[in-house]
Amino acid sequence: MKKKLPVGIDDFKNIREENYYYVDKSLFIKEIIDDGAQVILLPRPRRFGKTLNLSMLKYYFENNEEDYSYLFKNLKIKQTAEEYLAKQGKFPVINLTFKDIKENSWPQAEIKLKRMVAREFKRHKYLLESDVLDQYDKEFFQKILSLKAENAFYEESLKDLSDYLAAYHQEKVIILIDEYDQPIQAAYYNNYYDKMINFMRNFLSAGLKNNLALEKGILTGILRVAKESIFSGLNNPVVSTLLDNEYSKYFGLLENEIKELFNYYALDFQFEDLKNWYNGYYFGENIIYNPWSIINCLRREGEIEPYWANTSSNDIIKDLIINSESEVKKDLEILLKGDTINKKIDENIIFSEIDKKVNIIWSFLLLSGYLTFVEKERREMYLYCDLKIPNKEIRYIFENIITQWFEENLSSQKLNILLKSLSCFCAWAFT
Known part of the structure; x- marks a missing residue:
């Protein structure tokens, strides 16, 4: 019987157990182990395998009552040296995903953030039965679970949970964070950016900077959000974007x-x-x-x-293009003809400048998968890339945005003409 196609399936265990086809990316584990960085940020476009790769890491590294080694049978990681195999099932793991936190207001987003933290605490509820936690820690743990802890405690919760797990397992913790920038994008476009940035800065810094209980932290997202905002308190991540060779073959298909x-x-x-x-x-x-x-x-x-x-409304891209300066529209015309444009690329995205600085627009389009680079070079301190539309599918998106804009504006113009005509008629009829 042929294996099933994993459409929308991003849980590694589900894919391996339920006879889904799996493209073997398991040497990603080896590359993570070999990487000397303690904290690694891997931005890639949406739906290019980020969640599945983190799920694979979780099942490989986590010290769990169940032995998950069978999930890796006949995969490439099993053919590596003993030093890599020895790390299987060795570590406590904290596994968080921010991908569903895209609320219209801060109070709603705050509740979802707290629920996300509480779910991960619940996954490790066995800690309450141990002697590792004293009475104060157990009360704090219960407050997190019941969503009754003060906001500051949730900001410190990543650090606290890693301390508890390291003490219980007598092994440092691996922290996996998926789509870390999703709530930041939602916050920017719904006008609660400062509140979200403040939470994320404190939450990530507490858990990933100077954390003696940390073995490795792996983060994924679409963008590398500027250090001035979210990473101002976290200066230790190594970032590998789609412009870099490291990890380049583990996201998407060759x-x-x-x-x-x-x-x-x-x-x-x-x-x-x-x-x-x-x-x-x-x-x-x-x-x-x-x-x-x-x-x-x-x-x-x-x-x-x-x-x-x-798979997306592409509203962000539409807004950027429609509201851009004439220079951007001229460059887009060049791209639609199949030619390339050379642009300065800023790998650190500052959301407040997306619609204010032209180079930020091109950086955003490149890093989120709407453009690709052909050549790249550094001139002094700056990176420049020859950009192009990668394929017909992305060309379809741009052409659709332009067509919709044209139709909407044409309809609006017709409506204005009709209203003016009606106004003139009424003025004439009642004089």
Whole structure:
């Protein structure tokens, strides 16, 4: 029986147990172990495998009552040296995801943040039965669970939980944080940015900076948010973006992986069509295919559609383009013709400057997957990239935004003409 396609499945255990097809990215574990950095930030575009990779790390490293080594049977990580295999099931793990925190107001976001923390405390509720926690710690633990702790305690909760786990397991903690920048984007576009930044700065700094209980911290997101805002108290993360070679082959799909997929499902396909629609992303030295679109294309037996484009409203991109200066619109016209533009890229995004500085717009479009780079070079202290639209799917998004804008404005103009005509008629009729 053929393996199922993991459309929307990002839990590693589920994929391995329920006969889903898995593209073996398990050497990602080895690269994480080899990396000398204690805290690693890995920004990548949405739906390029960030959550699944963190899930894999969790099941590999976590010291759990259940032995999860069977999940890695026949994977590449099992063929590595003993030093890597010895780390399997060794560490306590804190696993947090911010991907669903995208509320319209700070009170709503604050509640979700507290619930997220409480769920992870509940996952480690066995600590309450141990002698590691004194009475004060147990009362604090219970307040976190019941959502009754003061806000400052939630900001310190990542550090506190890692201390408890390290003391109980007699081993340092691995902290996994997925989509750390999702609540920050939501906060910016819903006008509670300062409150969210203050929480995230304190929360991450407490847990990831100078934490003696920390073995490694791995964060994923779409953007590298500027140090002046969220990382002002956290100066130790090593950042590997899609511009870097490190980790470049573990997010998205390589060409040989695509061919293996289509051959496995015995689908006839025009490889050039796949390349034109879903290829073209440069991650470091690798050319990458969009995994979401490829999997959905397979599910539809090779039917070409803009699958990734339809997973988001693209409102942010639309606002940036529509409200941009004429210079940006001229550059977009060049891109739509299939040419490249050379732009200064700032890898640290400051949200308050997204719609104020032109180079921030191009940086945002590049790092979030709406553009790709062809060449890059450093001139003195600055990075410059030749940018282009990676494929037909992304071209569809830009063309759709422009078409919608044209139709909306045309409708508005017609309405204004109608109202003016009606006004003139009323003035004439009643004189």
